[in-house]
Amino acid sequence: MKAAEYNEDCKWMREALEVARQAGQAQEVPVGAVVVADGKLLAAAANARQWGLDPLGHAEIIALRAAAEKLGSRYLNACSLYVTLEPCPMCAGAIVLARVERLIYAADDPKAGACGSLYNIPQDARLNHHVAITRGILADEAGQLLSDFFKAQRALGKK
């Protein structure tokens, strides 16, 4: 049963990684997110801060909004969110507001992560919704994707 859940988590994280990879190829910071309900893909999005000049264009925000629109509901109670990088405070807060059931992320973000690193907002007992969290699914692959991207950007003199 545990193995089946792990395999399912890896399957969806691979989808999120593929979205992230495509973003990286288009010069966007390679972070991807997918929202899944009842074993089906509801929404997928990449980070889009550079593309859209949107300071708030993180993959999680775009995917959650798309999923809510698709469901016609403000709440994503039965949904799982897969992300390739630990969500920041903004995205962690959004995950609580949208009442996501489960968060699964790949790489930790020691600089700005708010789901275990700097804070653990989705599991703060003082807030009115709490989220189950699974960490580290395909973390090496997600971390490598990001470090390769920033290495290439530095080589181009962009960062």
Place this chain on the structure above:
Amino acid sequence: MKAAEYNEDCKWMREALEVARQAGQAQEVPVGAVVVADGKLLAAAANARQWGLDPLGHAEIIALRAAAEKLGSRYLNACSLYVTLEPCPMCAGAIVLARVERLIYAADDPKAGACGSLYNIPQDARLNHHVAITRGILADEAGQLLSDFFKAQRALGKK
């Protein structure tokens, strides 16, 4: 000098309160936000969670995004954000990401506030941008607006 800044803060908070009031009249939770740069209004928005079925439709998010679009920039370095209620974790994180210079808010939110109540995300030394905060401008008026709204909603059996 202090008095001039206070008067300026009250002026813009009144704008935010007016936006909040209009939202309340339209059955939306009455929270308003305005973004100001160089003494001019850049963007104004009300909470829109009920209207748009958007779990992330807080006034601050909508106003910050509109201001970034207007400026054609991801960053709002020289901007002040006025809000009638202390921002939640999502909005506090967004304020940091957008690199807002100053946050001015009216009423504290002891249940979900992330700018001094539960957390103080905009002034977390571990994050890469820090925001000046002024609290309590027209707080009584903003608090009254919210409590009147929820009292009326309860009377209607809606909450």
